[in-house]
Amino acid sequence: MTAETRTIDLPDLHRWVAEAFRSAGLGKKEAEIMSDCLTEADSRGASSHGVIRVPFLVARLRDGGARADASPQLLTEAPASAVVDGDAALGPISAHFAMTLATRKAAACGVGFVAVRNSDFIGTCAHSAMIALRHSMIGMTWTNGFPGMAPFSGAGAAIGNNPFGFAIPTGSGEPVVLDMAMSCVAGGRVRHAAKRGEDIPEGWIVDSEGRDTNDPNQLAAGGALLSLGHKGFGLAVIGEILCGVLAGAAILGEIPEWFRETDKPVGNGHVHLAIDIKRFVRPEDFVKRMNELATLLKQTPARDGHDEVLLPGERSVRCAAWHRRHGLDLPRQVADDLVTLAGRLGIAAPQFRSGATV
Template identity: 40%
Template sequence: MAHVTGEQLKSFAVKVFESLGIPATDAETTAEILVQADLRGIDSHGVARLPIYVKRLKLGLINKRPDIKVVRDRPGAAVVDGDNGLGQVVGHRAMTLCLEKARQHGVAVVGVKNSNHFGIGAYYAMMALKEDMIGMVGTNTSPLMAPFGGKQPLLGTNPLAIAIPAGSQRPVVLDMATSLVPRGKIEIAARKGEKIPVGWAIDKDGRPTQEPEEALKGTLLPMGGPKGYGLALVLDILCGVLSGAAFGAHTGSLFGDLDRPQNIGHFMLALDVNSFRPLSEFKNTMDSLILSIKNSEPAEGFKELFLPGEIEYTKTEERAQKGIDLNPVVAQNLLNLARDLGLVGGEATVDTLFA
């Protein structure tokens, strides 16, 4: 198992993107967001995604040098056309615009069309924390989940991320898919040769399965049954229908549709706390709320209560200090990728890849 630092991973990812003709700034942005996923413990959305990004870039399905434009502009709202660029580049640009508008007007919403898979939503929501704002980000995804009661994948896992600042306590950061689990967890189980719990997914015939390979051929299930389905549908409307991006079954698959762009849509909101109450008061109240939960008595079988994002903060601190253990399959895929791109010679090994 390869043991690497975040900086080593980021440097590797930057080299990969630049070797394909991605501008240095865009390569840096994309690499940073991928590695932040690995640092937070969201391994399914980190450098493990590099091979499929490279494949789509080489096929011309992602624009290496997009002309990202604001196509509709209002004081507190805008629509951004990502020109089929890397989702991280488009998402970062759109959230930056959203924060600029929120600084001027107290609250802002930005819709995005013609984008691609943009990694972890938490990254963009957490951009608001540096401005002492609340950030909310959603995205639609390729259809991987059946509506409640169905078996045909018509909706994406359509994740939602919300970041809320606090005072002395850590910010609250909710980052969740609207499926019971994200597809990435099933992919990880498949790589490890492990079974998945009943209730995560159904096979192509609509039957419950514990086999990750069968689940990947079938469809994920929404969290909370009809509630998760309803939330996924609303996010698809906000991200896809409202912005003019693809929606539902029309959204391109990251892995499956290797003949067309994804046309993913994003929805971004930034809210300036000072527009509602003094920031110091808000942060003090947030601390009180957080501590009331942290200091409450755990139920039987639990040792501690956690706030959304708290485990990821701890994981980030741990991995930033101790490094990251790459899954052997991911490490080998990255080695193969580096060889294919001519970044290393045939004699290179996983152990020497990040040296």
């Protein structure tokens, strides 16, 4: 049975989220970045990283774990690289600063690589990676985070699921966008299932005793996410090295559970890469070859139970188009959490459509 939901138009949700962050102390530009990141996640179908997280992130600002007046700063710089201190800003803000810098360096040198330390939870990696698309560049974002995933063959949480995102322009259509964690499923998706009162498939998490479970509440009770096998765990280790060790940021158990310990700085790291396509191949040749690649892949016959072959990000584009037309359905408990937050902040509640759906 589907949980009860409340529907809101995306522009109304975007305005409300920005207002919530302004009321929590962020400047106008920073509040817009946060709203862009979270509402885009919901619109593209990544509801685990969407507005369900607004109350936690506002709590981080109000409790002191993140700084509302933060100003990310350059620590070291070379023509094609830089290291940034995030100044304990909310992650999407420091990620926006770093990827914008990476694109400037790529415009000058062909590639730009920027590492960030002293940051916070960045949300979907695709959001900052897609900044490169505005400059007809390839973008990549990778981050480490709270160690909520078990190592391959391990029975308890020890490492982050350390997601990455790639965004690649096609020139003649929607970009190719891959955003994935190294766990079987994002932790936010498990918590979203708990909000909806739904079971999850076995193989997503283990409980505090290292046993398989389909109860999403077991994750918060000391359980752990499971990795995408040994390959997912291996990539998580590489992410920990690049985003933690190389960036000079916190690693593994040094990173607190950001959505519970809202008074503690996260201190995690992330890296951002921008590639200026025209430095490697003529843009018109790149577009031609991308179209050939897409056509050949999509000509593959679909397996039973599937309608077609989709490229990374294609489903998200369709999802966003649907939500722009029809609005976004939020689980009743998520909607109620936003209404409660509005009361705490002293602002108007989100303007949901009349009635509710089941």
